[in-house]
Amino acid sequence: MSEYRIQGNTGEWEVVIGLEVHAQITSESKLFSGSSTGFGAEPNSHVSLVDAAMPGMLPVPNRECLRQAVRTGMAINAQINRWSRFDRKNYFYADLPQGYQISQLYHPIVGEGEIEVTLNEKDPDSPTKKIGIERIHVEQDAGKLMHDQHPTMSFVDLNRSGVALMEIVSRPDIGSPQEAGAYLKKLRSILRYVGSCDGNMEQGSMRADVNVSVRKPGGELGTRTETKNVNSIRFMMQAIEYEAQRQVDLIESGGAVVQETRLFDPNKMETRSMRSKEDAHDYRYFPDPDLLPVELDDAFLEECRASLPELPDAKRTRYEALGLTAYNAAVLTAEAETAFWFEDLLAEGVDAKQASNWLMSELFGALNKLGKTLDESPVNPKQAAELLGLVADGTISGSIAKQVFEIMLETKQGASAIVEEKGLKQTNDTGAIEAEIAKIMAANEDKVTEYRSGKDKLFGFFVGQTMKAMQGKANPGVVNQLLKAKLG
Amino acid sequence: MTDFSRLGVAAIRDGVANGEFKAVEVAEALNTRVAAAKALNAFIVETPEMAVAAAQAVDADRAAGKPLGKMAGVPIGMKDLFCTEGVQTTAASHMLEGFVPTYESTVSANLWKAGAGMLGKLNLDQFAMGSSNETSYFGNVISPWRRNDGGNAALAPGGSSGGSSSAIAARLCPAATGTDTGGSIRQPAAFVGISGIKPTYGRCSRWGIVAFASSLDQAGPMARDVRDCAIMLEAMAGFDPKDPTSLDLPVPAWEAGLNSDLKGKRIGIPREYRLDGIDEDIAKMWDNGIAWLKDAGAEIVDISLPHTKYALPAYYIIAPAEASSNLARFDGVRFGLRDLPEGAGLQDMYAATRAAGFGEEVRRRIMIGTYVLSAGFYDAYYTQAQKVRALIARDFENAWASCDLILAPTTPSAAFGLGEKNADPLSMYLNDVFAVPASLAGLPAMSVPGGLDKQGLPLGLQIIGKALDEQAVLNAGLAIEERSGFTAEAGEWW
Incomplete structure (x- = not known):
């Protein structure tokens, strides 16, 4: 898609990137226990006997978590494995009560799929690229260590212990930081559409492990490093840029890249080594003997498929068919919330083009100024539809609508009430408009002469003057018609 | 006055139900016997109240x-592998010494619901790993049996389940729970001349039982006769929805279904169990068992x-392999023993805690399990073993x-002396x-029970059935029980 190359002393280098994205599955309770997954609770308040791995406790799979993983797989056209299994990944750490993480190494629930990304999703001409997905598997999250609670001890918070994650593993098909960013954005958008993950990177609902290697264009794959737990798209792009450059510099100065795990420090904008392959854990994966294999039947798969919403690519095509520009269709579908807002307007009877233009110019502009997101919009789709309806039926003009909208944002009053109260109704009274036109023509005889001798552009001047004289309330169509007749 | 120590589960249940005696009389009589039998070391904790x-x-x-309930008025012993709310649960390990669960295992809860009462928590091999009870941190249980050589x-x-077997054979309790991972109900039952059944995997919930090997662990009853086991x-x-491997099936009325007429049943005698150099007494007992089943109407194949x-x-x-992972949770962080040497970090704490908390046999099995799951050895050991497991199931x-x-022997020999085998784990x-x-x-x-050997020690006959066919197993056990005339008891030397 993009020819991203690093210029080294020995020539050009190509970057090969693969992402492992951990996405917290949206569910009320944890993967193997009934504890709440709520964010921000008092430490250790969402911990069951199972989460604390008390003796004799057993995991019971939460079907909803598996359902969300399957729906996500279907959304990326992936192979759904009717038979999958949980494995134990064994290692000791204080945030891991069982002494193992229940994950899926050998038989993941979702197999190969793909995601199509565009470098600039808002540009219909931007080239696209398919990024392969190797697998999606389901696993438990760990707890959290707190090192700032006591001078000599670390505390453990197990609220996150056992929360369900999907690990979405891409193929090393990504060739630049921009592609990686586009991939993560698209993936996030799909997850939010499907409703399987809220995509909230600040709260840690989504984080990426970034595998990076470099090679001479088309050459053998280089040794890769894995940068763990990057929690924003921007940081991920920076980490790739830094890491690729570091590897090129290292190789060109006679060194060799070591297969290792690294961490990204967003303050210093650099990655640094966490542990090398030599001290990599031997996780002793084996099938979890507490759990039976997961077998999915037709009815379950059917329900998963039937419950899938229309996905961004399909929506975009449909919006274009409604008469929207490719650009508008792309912007409106990039985030699920925007598309849902737009569709709410249509459901209220607003014309598609009118709705998309208003959303993208008026609403986005206003929210931008207020520093609010769409979710926090002071005006809801129903209220907006009322306003747009007044424009559509000729009650008010577009420019009056802007004024009304501003009042709505401030006072949260309904559009009709504002129009009524302020007397903003548009007039079709030709007599009144003709009177104003006569005054304006009398006051601007020179311009009338110029117009009549061929300076067509002056027509706008007369429209502006008339509208101004009518305080914006004249029907612009009527104004145009009358002016054309009078000016000749 | 009734000697309550001589009554089994059915007799106590019926006596209480019929008003022949009060449940409290039984409980008090057995509490007294438990308290007087400290020499056997069968109990880790006594709970007379x-x-x-x-x-x-x-x-x-x-x-x-x-x-x-089905067990109304029957006092029993609870293997100390079952978590019991408010009562110390140790798995016979220093690691869990003083650990008092806030929860009750499903199986023990079922028993209390059925009207049983708890005499105490029974000793066992540490984390259920052992065949002689010598790996208990709380000292080994002693069998009430003695050889007839005068020694x-x-x-x-x-x-x-050695605390369970010893306590039942010594008539401290009419029945006790056991767990069986690779013979832990059947072998101790055979050693002391009582009955015990490991049901089909999944019949009894594993929830609240300290795990040894999850894919094998299964709870079951031990008692002095077949009927008591069935009850x-x-x-x-x-x-139990809390155990994902629990079978979602109704519980058959095994007691009501007891029938020792084996007409139409075919009993398989596996030739591979007749090992070279098989113990003469074992071979003889096995032949007797075959004759008894034939007598009960079965066909021998x-x-x-x-x-x-x-x-x-x-x-x-x-x-x-499973144990090495199941026992990882004993890390000193949340419960049980914590050994935190001065200035130690997390890794030091793990090492110190687990070295101090686990006994030698437990450590040996964790080492074996860790080894067979390691990268590079996994396929050669674990994968291969799983294939063998599938072949055995196919057999x-x-x-x-x-x-x-x-029909087969339960063990290759009668009970051995304490200390005779623990130098060589393989022979154990x-x-x-x-x-x-x-x-x-x-x-x-x-x-x-299948008879006594030359030394006057009990030997056990093992009946293996099809999955879910506990009824046929119990019926064949009953047929043997009716014909073996096994009435031998250990002398009360303690």
Whole structure:
């Protein structure tokens, strides 16, 4: 898609990137226990006997978590494995009560799929690229260590212990930081559409492990490093840029890249080594003997498929068919919330083009100024539809609508009430408009002469003057018609 | 006055129900016997007040005319592998010394619901790993049996449910819970001349039982006769949504279904179990068992279980592999022992805690399990062992084409003396050779007394059945019990 190359002393280098994205599955309770997954609770308040791995406790799979993983797989056209299994990944750490993480190494629930990304999703001409997905598997999250609670001890918070994650593993098909960013954005958008993950990177609902290697264009794959737990798209792009450059510099100065795990420090904008392959854990994966294999039947798969919403690519095509520009269709579908807002307007009877233009110019502009997101919009789709309806039926003009909208944002009053109260109704009274036109023509005889001798552009001047004289309330169509007749 | 120590589960239940005696009388009599039998070291914790409280509740229910449970008024021993709310649960390990669960295992809760009461928590091999009870942190249990050579050598009660077997044989309790991972109900039952059944994997919930090897662990009853086992298994079994491997099936009325007429049943005799150099007394007992079953109307058929010889090696890969992972939670962080040397970090704490908390045999099995799961060895050991496990299960499947039940010895020999085998773990592991195949295949299997050997020690006959066919296993056990005339008891020397 993009020819991203690093210029080294020995020539050009190509970057090969693969992402492992951990996405917290949206569910009320944890993967193997009934504890709440709520964010921000008092430490250790969402911990069951199972989460604390008390003796004799057993995991019971939460079907909803598996359902969300399957729906996500279907959304990326992936192979759904009717038979999958949980494995134990064994290692000791204080945030891991069982002494193992229940994950899926050998038989993941979702197999190969793909995601199509565009470098600039808002540009219909931007080239696209398919990024392969190797697998999606389901696993438990760990707890959290707190090192700032006591001078000599670390505390453990197990609220996150056992929360369900999907690990979405891409193929090393990504060739630049921009592609990686586009991939993560698209993936996030799909997850939010499907409703399987809220995509909230600040709260840690989504984080990426970034595998990076470099090679001479088309050459053998280089040794890769894995940068763990990057929690924003921007940081991920920076980490790739830094890491690729570091590897090129290292190789060109006679060194060799070591297969290792690294961490990204967003303050210093650099990655640094966490542990090398030599001290990599031997996780002793084996099938979890507490759990039976997961077998999915037709009815379950059917329900998963039937419950899938229309996905961004399909929506975009449909919006274009409604008469929207490719650009508008792309912007409106990039985030699920925007598309849902737009569709709410249509459901209220607003014309598609009118709705998309208003959303993208008026609403986005206003929210931008207020520093609010769409979710926090002071005006809801129903209220907006009322306003747009007044424009559509000729009650008010577009420019009056802007004024009304501003009042709505401030006072949260309904559009009709504002129009009524302020007397903003548009007039079709030709007599009144003709009177104003006569005054304006009398006051601007020179311009009338110029117009009549061929300076067509002056027509706008007369429209502006008339509208101004009518305080914006004249029907612009009527104004145009009358002016054309009078000016000749 | 009734000697309550001589009554079994059915007799106590019926006596209480009929008003022949009060449940409290039974509980108090057995509490006294438990307290007087410290020399056997069968109990880690005694809970006389709980036995009495449960009995009082049953007596009150009876007085009020309320319906009584399957085990109403029966005081039992609880293997200390079952978590019991408010009562120390140790798995016979220093690691859990002083650990008092806030929860009750499903199986023990089922028993209390059925009206049973708890005399105490029974000793066992540490984390259920052992065949002689010598790996308990709280000292080994001693069998009430003695050889007839006039010597006083202390004998092993078997393991891991050795506290259970010893207490029942010594008539401290009419019945007790056991757990069987690779013979831990059947081998100790055989060693002390009592009965015990490991049901089909999934019949009894594993929830709240300290895990050894999850894919093999299964709880079951131990008692002095087959009927008592049937009654108690009915009370213990049942679907539990908290255990994902629990079978969602109704619990059959095994006691009501008891029938020792075996007409139409075919009993398979596996030729691979007739090992070279088989103990003469064992061979004789086995032949007697065959004759008894024939007498009960069964047809005897020769069968082959060709992969039998690989069962023990496969078991000693799979069980330690699972154990090495199951026991990782004992890390000193949240419960149980914590050994935090001065200035130690997290890794030091793990090392110190686990070195101090686990006994030698537990550490050995964790090491074996860790090794067989390691990168580079996994396929050669674990994967291979799982293949063997599948072949063993297929052996049984094939056998069911020509028979309905299988009869074999429970163990290769009678009880050995304490200390005789613990220098050589392999010879200890060999004790499980006949028990392990049914465990690997998840099949119901029972041991019933088959006679005495030359030294006057009990031997056990093992009946293995098809999955879910506990009834046929119990019926064959009953047929043997009715014909063996086994009435021998250990002398009361303690």
